[in-house]
Amino acid sequence: MDSQEEIIRVINLVKTYGDFTAVKGVEFQVHKGEVFGLLGPNGAGKTTTLEMLVGLRKPDQGTAIVGGFDITKELKKVKEVIGVQLQSTSLFELLTVEEILHLYASFYPKQVSIPSLIEEMLLAEKRKSRIKSLSGGQKQRLAIALALVHDPWIIFLDEPTTGLDPQARRTLWDIILQLKKQGKTIVLTTHYMDEAHVLCDRIAIMNQGELIALDTPSQLVKNLQSDSAVEFRFQNESSEVELHEIEGVTKVGNQKDVFVLYTDDLQLTLTSLIHMASDKQLKLTDLQTRTATLEDVFLHMTGRRLREG
Amino acid sequence: MRAYWQLTLSQLRIFLRNRQVLFWTLAFPLFLMVILGSFLGNGNGISLTIGVVDQDQSFQSKEFLTTLIENKALTVQIEKSENKALNKLKKDDLQLVVVIPKGYGASLSRPPAKNAPYLLPVYFNETNIAVTQVGLQVVNNLVDGISKEKLDYHPVVVMDMKGVETLNLKYIDFLIPGIVAMMIMSNNMNGVAGQIAAWRERGILRRMQGTTLKASTFIAAQITARLVLNGMQALIVLGVGHLIFGVEVRGSWFTLISFVILGILAFMAIGFIIAGIAKTPESAAPIAGFLSFPMLFLGGVFFPIKNMPEFLQPIIQILPIAHLSHALRETMNVGASFMSLGTEALILGGWLVGAFIIASFTFKWE
Incomplete structure (x- = not known):
């Protein structure tokens, strides 16, 4: 972050599938040594973007320079300097942890010490176990270990913690932060806001194939210009209320029948809300207040929650 | 080169650890051989x-x-x-x-x-x-x-009987080369198609595509590992045939092994095509079955090709299995040399080259 040396430059990347444009001219830069998050709901185009950067899909337009190499012209060189963990990859179930690491290491000209890699990824006990017998968290750590066998500069992680239990997620977070300490650049996609907040130095928010925001997590929240959120529902459905007129409200969001008011003055907004509710004889339920988060940034920018349903 | 050895080794490990597949791919031909051999193998005299x-x-x-x-x-x-x-x-x-x-x-x-x-x-x-x-x-x-x-008859002319030793061929001698051909066909064509389609569906191939591994290295390793495995299986079937039924290899082992290898390669190439066509692993099996089932019955595995109806003959004559089983049979039963089986070698070679060309166009990592 200090040096701000650029390691990835994405230039007007476009990918279309028939009539559908999955990625619509995305541009951004990633700095050396940072953890860069690509955020967005399912179908936002983050996985497609990532897959173009690692050479699994050919861009229809634009290109990217990864580690100094053009992904459309020098893909083999790009692959030597990047490590990839794909969403829900399965591996050869009948091989052991050690065997598959040796196998993947053999694909590259350069490799790290496999015993110490196993140690770092907390897989020492499972060294000789078959992949079939690993838990979800262990499999995900193995997938990351496979991305590291050739000592890459940049590591791409596609939804590394999806489907893991909270404990396994935290273990993985520690590993990612550890990698950052070693000086690796990490690009990850996620739809967990808390994860992005903990891990990422900068976050790019994608929606429907476009990049709609790029900043540090705290700056993104700050840009919301409201530090608190009030959430509630009306017991009897009545949406003919002008919530914007409530005092102190900067923005109004809603998701199905849940309303969210963003405000800089929590007390003023709350009193005003309750006053209005009793005036109009509306009953409030599930009322809660909290600090605004990245989730709110997202909801505000896209009108959608990150994980719907 | 290291990648090639590692992949070959890994593939062999996967084969050996997949006990069930290993067992059944061997058990089926052995079972067929013993059953058909015992019932039909000795029916050579009239009582x-x-x-x-x-x-x-x-x-x-x-x-x-x-x-x-x-x-x-x-x-x-x-x-x-x-x-x-x-x-x-x-x-x-x-x-x-x-x-x-x-x-x-x-x-x-x-x-x-x-x-x-x-x-x-x-x-x-x-x-x-x-x-x-x-x-x-x-x-x-x-x-x-x-x-x-x-009548107190004195013959003027009598026959001087001179028996010529002919090959005493029984059905089992006909059957075993056929079974080896069948095994080569089903293990390679169905095996490759199913496995590659499954690996593709599960994203295993995609993950490898993300590395600097070349497709040619991957395919070469696949071929090597399958040659080793299927070569061993063919030897086991031949060994059992020899021990139980006394079936012999009259021709040279070199010719026999050459045809086993040629057959494995040709059917593997066809398997790669099927893997390319099949959208899911579930559809790979029926496609492979659609091709292998008629070949089993028409291609001279169990019944001689000359017993097949006349109108099918032109079709049968281009089937790879027909030439593989015929070449194996000629080598084992009659002791034909490699040179005398040139036509069979050429046709199998043609299938091999043609299928690999098509396979290289239809092969997809994902």
Whole structure:
């Protein structure tokens, strides 16, 4: 972050599938040594973007320079300097942890010490176990270990913690932060806001194939210009209320029948809300207040929650 | 190069650890061989049981009976009543019935007259012509011998019998090369198609595409590992065939192994095409089955190709399995040399090259 040396430059990347444009001219830069998050709901185009950067899909337009190499012209060189963990990859179930690491290491000209890699990824006990017998968290750590066998500069992680239990997620977070300490650049996609907040130095928010925001997590929240959120529902459905007129409200969001008011003055907004509710004889339920988060940034920018349903 | 060895090694480990697949891909051909070999393998002789009803009970009739019994080609069963004997004939318990009527001896003792020869009734089953023909021939010879003896006949010309040792081929000799061909076809065509399609669906191939691994290295390693595995399986089947049924390899092992390798490569290439066409692993199996099932029955695995209907012959003549099974059979049974099997080698080679070209266009990592 200090040096701000650029390691990835994405230039007007476009990918279309028939009539559908999955990625619509995305541009951004990633700095050396940072953890860069690509955020967005399912179908936002983050996985497609990532897959173009690692050479699994050919861009229809634009290109990217990864580690100094053009992904459309020098893909083999790009692959030597990047490590990839794909969403829900399965591996050869009948091989052991050690065997598959040796196998993947053999694909590259350069490799790290496999015993110490196993140690770092907390897989020492499972060294000789078959992949079939690993838990979800262990499999995900193995997938990351496979991305590291050739000592890459940049590591791409596609939804590394999806489907893991909270404990396994935290273990993985520690590993990612550890990698950052070693000086690796990490690009990850996620739809967990808390994860992005903990891990990422900068976050790019994608929606429907476009990049709609790029900043540090705290700056993104700050840009919301409201530090608190009030959430509630009306017991009897009545949406003919002008919530914007409530005092102190900067923005109004809603998701199905849940309303969210963003405000800089929590007390003023709350009193005003309750006053209005009793005036109009509306009953409030599930009322809660909290600090605004990245989730709110997202909801505000896209009108959608990150994980719907 | 390191990637090639590691991938080959990994693939062999996967084969060896997948016990169930390993067991059943070997058990099926062995099972077929033992079952078909035991039931059909020894059916190479005709057994003739002949019923004799001696109504004459004279010296001459006894003499006739003794001659019959002495003939090793026949099993003689003495019957008391003509009716019972004929019933047995109808049930195919007896293949021929000879009735020696009363007055046979007396008739022979009389000096040879100008009158007609004595008529000896021989009954046979018209529905079982092949056996009957042989039986009638044998009886005819005996009767002829008796007539000549009675006439004090001196032959002018006799045959000088010189047996030539022919290949004593049984059905099992035909079957085992066929089973080896079948195993090569199903393990490679169905095996490759299923495995590659499954790996693609599960994203295993995609993950490898994300590395600097080249597709050619991956395919070369696949081929090497399968050659090793299928070569061993073919050897096991041949070994069992040799130990249990005494089937031999008359030709050179070099020729046999060359054709085994050629067959494996050709069917593997076809498997890669199927893997490319199949959208899911579930559809790979039926596509492979659609191709392998007719080949099993038409391609000379279980039945000789010449027994197939005429209109199918042109189709059969281009099937790779037909040439593989024929080449293996010629090598094992007759001892044909590689050079004399040039046509088979060329056609299999043609399939191999053609299929690999198509496969390289249809192959997809994802």
